[in-house]
Amino acid sequence: MHNLLPLIWRNITERYRLLGVHCQICGKDYFPQRRICPVCRRKGKFVPKQMPHEGKIVSFSLVHSAPSGFELEAPYFLALIELSNGVRLLSQLVDSPAQKVAIGVPVKMVFRKIFEDGPEGAIAYGYKFKVVSGEGKKPAGKKNPRKMAAVNS
Amino acid sequence: MRKVSIVGAAVTKFGEHWSSSFRDLIAEAAVKAVDDAKMDGNEIQAIYGGCMASGRFIGQEHIGALIADQLGMNPLASTRCEAACASGSVALRAGYLAVASGMYDVVAVGGVEKMTEISTEEAAIALGGAGDQEWELFMGATFPALYALLARRHMHEYGTTEEQMAACSVKNHANAVHNPYAQFQRAITIGDVMESGYVATPLKLLDCSPITDGAAAVILCASEHARKHTDAPVEIAASGQASDSLALAQRSSLTELNATKVAARDAFRQANISAKDIQAAEVHDCFSIAEILAIEDLGFFKKGYGGKASIEGETALNSKISINTSGGLKGCGHPVGATGVKQVVEGTMQLRGEAGKRQVPNLTNFLTHNVGGSGATSVVHILKRG
């Protein structure tokens, strides 16, 4: 990771507040923000929109071989998350015991450090997600025993 | 559109070339391809070179002109094409379109990558450029992790197992044993894969293609002139290409690569054949799960059955369909910019009947499938004898 300072700074409101856009023409939400609606293209009309901070796990991986900037955290969970409005994003999971990480499990957003760009470089902050404990009694994935077996293998 | 044929084809040995430079690899592949076409080189009118990340790997950009210069081909037009790991195939497609359009009669297409001059960690960063840096690599994703997310979802929806994925690596190593150009001419077992240690669950080290140096080249010619150069021309019967989001989170599905489905649909339509007419193919197995996705998305197996077909041997050499006769990216090696061209060199050798112990007999068609990143670009070519 090098020369990331402009990128870290430029996306700060999006990353800190999960601020996406809503297209007033087709009604779809997008995160991260886009300039052109893929459905409406030039006819689209975007307004800023706060994304929900709750969602569920669509897929996940425990990353053992970490890229530079993330070595100290390895192994860590990476997950594809579907927010409650249907928007998907990729995020790390934190404060989530391994036995509770599964497809369909509810998660909520937390604010964390993402990485350090070298020992004296910039520190990037943003969203991570954690498994919601207590509400995880009946995750969607548990309906089908065969599917759960595949997830846990 | 004119018909276009391959009249010369060559690869370098794939592997760690400590004593060969980027320039050496290009020169070796190009000279062998020109010799194979029984040309002296003066017939060539333009050059297209696939290369993903030479700036990261060796600190060198402007590869198009470098190739022309190193081959002694100045002042020919020479253009670099880049689409991450599909760079070789988009270069081939550019060359194909240039001849098909009538602009040129003969062009050279190459693919090259020199990946071992930097550390594995630095190479991982370079390859990460194929994904969405701002929103996915930034969050701690790696390429194995992105494919791991696809694998986990495929396991969840279809019951695909880690052993089934391992079977792809095992089969590709078995094919590579018979390929003198392959990086790993040795067999491995499912046990070896299962014990190779997690990179990003559920993917293990031996589910992943290696870091490789290598180059490949083909000479394309208008089909009407092809028999001047070879007794066994191979026609490019179709060229399909499609795009999708770089970010995995923006995909409509995690259990298929839509770009592959669209590129394949277009290619089959152009060649006027269907998946049933393909007996052998090179598909993009950068990770074992990628081969399972490919054989499903290309229509060789029903969605969800790719893993089962793989472990039951239906994709082995001279079985139902011979997948990755060269050893694939896993066994033959994956010099990213060269891979798409190497796949077509393998198809050409197979259709000419020159593939030695890995030969699939009586082939009429051969399909190549090359993916950029985790599916943001997919390119499908169909080759046929004639």
Ligand SMILES: [Zn+2]
């Ligand atoms: Zn819209």
